[in-house]
Amino acid sequence: METPTIKGVLGMLMASLDDDNDNEKRVISLGMGDPTAFSCFRTTSVAEDAVVDTLVSHKFNGYSPTVGHPQTRSAICEYLSNNLPYKLSPDDVYITAGCTQAIEVAVSILASPNANILIPRPGFPIYELVAAFRNVEVRHFDLLPDNGWEVDLDAVDALADQNTVAIVVINPGNPCGNVYSYHHLKKIAETAKKHKIVVIADEVYGHLAFGSNPFVPMGVFGSMVPVLTLGSLSKRWIVPGWRLGWFVTTDPNAIFKNAKTIERLKKYFDICGAPATFIQAAVPQIIKETSEVFFTRTLSILKHASDVCYKKIKDIPCLTCPTKPQGSMVVMVKLNVSLMKDIKDDIDFCFKLAKEESIILLPGVTVGLKNWVRITFAAEPSFLDEALERVKSFCYRHSYQQKGLLVHD
Template identity: 45%
Template structure:
């Protein structure tokens, strides 16, 4: 024991690192990449005041959660499938990192219905929501050994930029054209691409714009990307949520021109965002991505994650196969009516305008004519004052890289939307010159 005490004393008094350590400071520092990788939507929401403007009950049209108002519920088929999976006690352990085979096969079969070729289970990776699928795509294509860049839409879902920041990828934004149904500025894309461009991100149906691209426009995008030799990451979490006579066509249908990584899931269309089940599908009939070992990168990322929630994976085949079409038809009719309501009220409200009626998803982008307001300099001041005065939460366009606009969720019940627009109209009338 005396020898052990002497050894400890010697280590404590003669450490070779003693002179390099400041006893008053901890050697701790946050990762700068993580600090840069903020989520502007969440930050904007959390900075909104919680006071009840003018004594009114707060209404939030900010977060894209279709369940927030408790009106539209998940189909009973989905609830029963998950109940059966949990009560069977067979899915409490880990699955393969890529996901349960039967689950991946069901997703492949489901997606293949809209494609000119067939996907297999090996083309599918299950993820914790669509956001993790986006993370996998950006992480797998980012080149850590040399500078790389990705093209993101503006306005666009800010999580793309967050993940690019995390993986050290330069962000280059291409414009969506508000007066042309938010189509891609193809010339702008061509100017931005260089030999270090790793991918082009496309969201259809669109968040935050509510756009749905025509087959002709998707063909143009695919041919341009093929010519530039740059793959596409297609965010299709709102797949088939199209109305106003529009029809959703998956980007993977054009994979003969360009390899496509499609991300999706059940969060929005089935009204279960809290279930956190998404997928990544590799639409690559010419095996360009496979030969570049991108699938190997996905496998490694999935193995670090261990596995996606197994009971929900087990329930997914029944959910995909048995959800009645009436459920989708009714929810789309409901969303379409509410989109019309918001579009019409926007045109009648002083200082606001909307160049394009939403044709899908759950959002509408509204332009603020700042020249018509006497004391609101920008979209951030607009959103902040609206929350303070009317207890109404909307997101400033700046959160999507598009200042001078606001985004509203139109998945709320019509009574709430009417009340929201009454408040918005009163607010604008009060602040216009």
């Protein structure tokens, strides 16, 4: 059975609400990682003004180079180089239609007969979908919930073989809300070097870290092992609909960047094209003029929301959050179905929750963990509080024991 897609499952959950005319509660979705659904999350006026400026200039209505507009590549090169011990070149940067296309490029460019790729569980299912299209075998390694969702490096050692081409590292984490330490990222790089594989560093939530670990880009270890850095404006600037992402070869020793690979990359971009030119052209102004106050405010809101979420979950029977979120916008929560009298699994839980309480959560099976759920905490505090209160009522109603008697696992 194929793993269901996030959008597919959320669509079915929303459709189930349409069939229920008796439930008049407002729908609150904590399933999709789109912060723009809530008014407390809004991009900076600098970004909006930059796009308007490039659009009305009439200078960017034509095609851009398929690898991206030169000024866009240069701006992202400078932006990423600020956090690295070496300087990238604009030629290392390729502009993509969001991070999803960057994922497609990364997997496709590494595809070869009998190739396999190591993917985290839980993880982001787009990797599996792209790998299936490219006939690349997927091998899952576990993330350890009781250890801050760190990579099980022993499992990586056991899975890797001569046909392994890459390991995927998502940091800050989706769907777990983890942020890896410098020490752990170094261990991952050392493991990748040992197996002579590339690291695909999915950093779409880059810099959205508000816990004890600061965000460390995987490219810091590019001198040790080739790193393909994937990112976008979508989360940090709160503009997911703009579809402006990047694929970057952080490989100062040119281990990965041989002439054949670079030529293949350029040909691939000739096929898939680049995002809207006027959005690309706005990137230098967006990066240069966005103030730290905007970023600090976003982190403050996310931290407060994650604190509310973690605290509320502690009071909900049948749900356990093993690790407090440290970054991104999502968190994984364990569902103890043995404490519930009429809930079969996480999918059953989420569909009945939607029907009875008009609350949308993502079943964990969608991201690789059965009987878990993913909660997006990037929401208005009042909405988040109300949603989790309804989840609490639902859990009490479906538990074997009455409120006040059930022992929280």
